[in-house]
Amino acid sequence: MESERSVVIAPEALDDLIGALRRRGFRVLGPTVRDGAIVYDELDSASELPIGVTDRQEPGSYRLEERDDEARFGYAVGPHSWKRFLFPPRITLWRAKAENGGRKIEEEPPNETQLAFIGVRSCELSAIAIQDRVFIGGKFVDRDYAARRDGAFLLAVNCGEPGANCFCASMDAGPRVRDPYDLALTEMLDGEHRFLVEVGSERGADVLAELPSVPASQSDVASALAVTNDAAARMTKAMPQVDLHALLAGSLEHPRWDDVASRCLSCTNCTLVCPTCFCSSVEDTSDLAGVETARERVWDSCFSLDYSYIHGGSIRASSRSRYRQWLTHKLGTWVDQFGTAGCVGCGRCITWCPVGIDITEEVAALSKQEEKSHAATA
């Protein structure tokens, strides 16, 4: 931690922060309460933050509860992720119009609005880094993602309140922020309610300079560090510490897949809430007159039958094969493709699975029974 550059701000300064970003032309997006959950939406002021609200999560269950303080970031992660804004559920790629006997094709202009994300958790920064590798890290750059990602302002928040489904520590993705950010906050509720702010970029420093702040004392820095240390210590869930790549590669015919398939609804919720899942499909539209057509890209999922429809049928016709595909890609072959696993331990897939299927439990079952079968053959 660069204590000499750290400052302390009061909760009220968050409103100045949002104002400073809005004045710079950013579309400011952050957490707010809607329909019984903390979702990400456009913020006009800091009063829209989930003040004094926390979330209680279990597999397949999420409830908001009142806190006995005025914490602004006293919750874990909700149903939305920043993926909605960087990789939106539906975009138009190009349009074509019938003209003079031919067709005129127009590429959809990329999104030019600068995005600012308020309250990005460590796991979410890791997830953004993973999607960066997928969309802009290789030979083929996704121009829409690139335009949205380019210049996005990241206001990170160190986690003080891990949810019951969080396991970022075991995925080496939190709870302390590590990946690049512009500004990083640590909310301190011991004594006076205040935030330690660390600077991660020049423009972060530039924005911070507009806010009322005082230099951080040694004790501020120590209590900020205690916040994430406590969070890590309170995190109850963990991914089994095994070689995931090898485990998945060796589990293709494991009986556990039948067990999970009996519970799995193939509803796609886990993949759509996952901040790293990136599958989409491309669809064509046309109007009644057949004059205007367009090509759209829309979120899809490996849990849909259509997603593996090749020629005359779906390759992954059973939900056993679809769940296996998800886990095997996420934790195994993702590493071959992108150099890391596709999971950051945010727990969303566990919470938002209606029947509460828990990725860590499934892995535990795969590894336990594997040990057993090794023991049997030994």
Added chain:
Amino acid sequence: MKPTLAVWKFASCDGCQLTILDLEDDLLALTGAIEISDFREATSAVVEGPYDLSLVEGSITTPHDAERIQEIRRNSKALITIGACATSGGIQALRNFADVDEFTRVVYASPQYISTLATSTPISDHVSVDFELRGCPIDKRQLLELVSAFLIGRKPRIPTTSVCTECKRRGVVCVTVAHGTPCLGPVTQAGCGALCPAYNRGCFGCFGPMESPNTSSLIPLLRRLGRSDTDVERLFSTFNAGSEPFRKAAGHG
């Protein structure tokens, strides 16, 4: 020459036909692209078949209708069924699990004049159908999409995944996970745009079963959320009671 369209009604409430009239501005675009040749709900003008496209609403419940649908099929190049009645038998398919003679005796003063079948069945049980558009009622954007795709000869964008996919794309908060509200969305086909969850209601399955409905995993969840066995039976005994996965989930064998 513009392709011709006919709209037919069988046992139904007319709600799906009304969806066509409810297209508003798009209705003009529709009549611009297609000649409406027979649509009694909208016009008394009738043009003789054969028709390029027939939209069929309603289920087969009488011997006369069972004959009539054969005639319509012979007169239609393409035949698309619209709505839960036409695609699964509708709410009236509940008669399939009961004694219709007893119903007619209870309801009608002179049951001897009633000519009805013991079952309410989807159109596809009687003739070959080119496409089935789900919903009670159908969704007007899906109808426009289907007709637009038909006219240009492309595959329609009618997903067969769960309603959950639409919740997540829209950013709707899951009513089951966040509120504990029972929801049939995970086993119900998308198409409505997650209408009910967007208004904080559980889905009651009006688009019928999705492509791979795992009702035996959803039922224990509905029970955990406080629904009795009778409630569960009723949840699956509505507009799509006649579809096999919902019929089995309701315990109708």
